Amino acid sequence: MRTIINNVNIFDGTGKLPFPGAIAVEGNRIINIAPEAIEPQSGDTVIDGKGQTLMPGMTEAHAHLTWPTSVEKFVPGMYLPPEELALTAARNARILLDHGFTSAYSAGALSKSLEISLNEHLKSGGMPGPRLIPSSVEREPPNTSELDPGHVEAHQMGPEGIKSFVKDCAEIGAKAVKFLISGESALKPGASHELLYSAEELIAAGEQARESDVWLTGHAHAAEAVKLGVKAGFRMLYHCTYADEEGIELLAANKDNLFVAPTIGIVQATLDANPPPHMDMSHMKEDAAIVLAHQKALVPKLKALGVKLLPGGDYGFPFNPNGRNARDLELWVEHFNYTPAEVLNAATQLGGEVMGMGDELGLIKEGYLADLLLINGNPTEDVALLQDKNRITLIMQDGNLYKTPLSQLSLA
Numbered sequence: 001m002r003t004i005i006n007n008v009n010i011f012d013g014t015g016k017l018p019f020p021g022a023i024a025v026e027g028n029r030i031i032n033i034a035p036e037a038i039e040p041q042s043g044d045t046v047i048d049g050k051g052q053t054l055m056p057g058m059t060e061a062h063a064h065l066t067w068p069t070s071v072e073k074f075v076p077g078m079y080l081p082p083e084e085l086a087l088t089a090a091r092n093a094r095i096l097l098d099h100g101f102t103s104a105y106s107a108g109a110l111s112k113s114l115e116i117s118l119n120e121h122l123k124s125g126g127m128p129g130p131r132l133i134p135s136s137v138e139r140e141p142p143n144t145s146e147l148d149p150g151h152v153e154a155h156q157m158g159p160e161g162i163k164s165f166v167k168d169c170a171e172i173g174a175k176a177v178k179f180l181i182s183g184e185s186a187l188k189p190g191a192s193h194e195l196l197y198s199a200e201e202l203i204a205a206g207e208q209a210r211e212s213d214v215w216l217t218g219h220a221h222a223a224e225a226v227k228l229g230v231k232a233g234f235r236m237l238y239h240c241t242y243a244d245e246e247g248i249e250l251l252a253a254n255k256d257n258l259f260v261a262p263t264i265g266i267v268q269a270t271l272d273a274n275p276p277p278h279m280d281m282s283h284m285k286e287d288a289a290i291v292l293a294h295q296k297a298l299v300p301k302l303k304a305l306g307v308k309l310l311p312g313g314d315y316g317f318p319f320n321p322n323g324r325n326a327r328d329l330e331l332w333v334e335h336f337n338y339t340p341a342e343v344l345n346a347a348t349q350l351g352g353e354v355m356g357m358g359d360e361l362g363l364i365k366e367g368y369l370a371d372l373l374l375i376n377g378n379p380t381e382d383v384a385l386l387q388d389k390n391r392i393t394l395i396m397q398d399g400n401l402y403k404t405p406l407s408q409l410s411l412a
């Protein structure tokens, strides 16, 4: 019993332009890719793709399922009671899938173990959402920040304190452990240039992460934060805004072991935000303009050096809702000189790699997992059309049809 999708243009995820063909899925794998329509056998499900574009599902590389606001529900502020937070995270997981994101790499949660529990429910089926690399809270030193959830343990500093945090996260089931290596100027002026951890603490985090088999994720704006993150073995570095020449060389020298996600979505959303008069975003907007200018210079350099760059834009804030994630792709074309096919390659093939599944996820290739989207239109010509979920006419995840165009479906 196969699912056959005939009459499609296949964007296979490699960056090659779409080509006409058909595919067959059996169980959760793509078993056949053919240039002509595939002949159904009794019991097969057949979908007429009507010449639409078939592509791999996308990966959001900076996901915050517990950041409450989505395109479906505006939430002022960031905090919710625990029951509400759990339901909101589950809802956001469904919203990401509805918008074509079949995978998500978490950039931190507003709860110690919520994403870990959520992931268990997602994996066992019956609850819609992306494949998830779950994270615990974002670790930062003691402070009074509104965004500090800090409930994993008391904020012990020093190498041993940091190690115990990483170990604790790993033991409760987190796969990625997030540190704010530098601060965030959008929240506190000048903080993006401040290091929040010492080299010894970050190296200790790296040692414990390897021992506990978890990945380290770093919020790194400052030049020194980028360098320390690479040296400590962080696998994912966000922002990298003020990376200097030495930092760029270090990123390039370690390009097989790490990913960089500039998170342009939140930057553009800050610039675009039109807050009510009682909310002053003028400082955040000034900072966003500086970050954008730096990243416009940085990202093409890193790309030319072969560093693996991923879209993902810190969606979930009131002015940058979950569900708008595909906007990053358009912004990459606009700001980073990517072609649509190049950024689609980053969102699919490189997305499979950041999920740790590069040999079986992120491409339309025989033997690969069937995480697929059918798009009404050609995203390699206009990547912005991915922002309209009504253009996503079919969503398949792990071989299961999550969204199906009934008018195009028949049984053999």
Ligand SMILES: [Zn+2]
Pocket: 062, 064, 107, 314
């Ligand atoms: Zn974030």
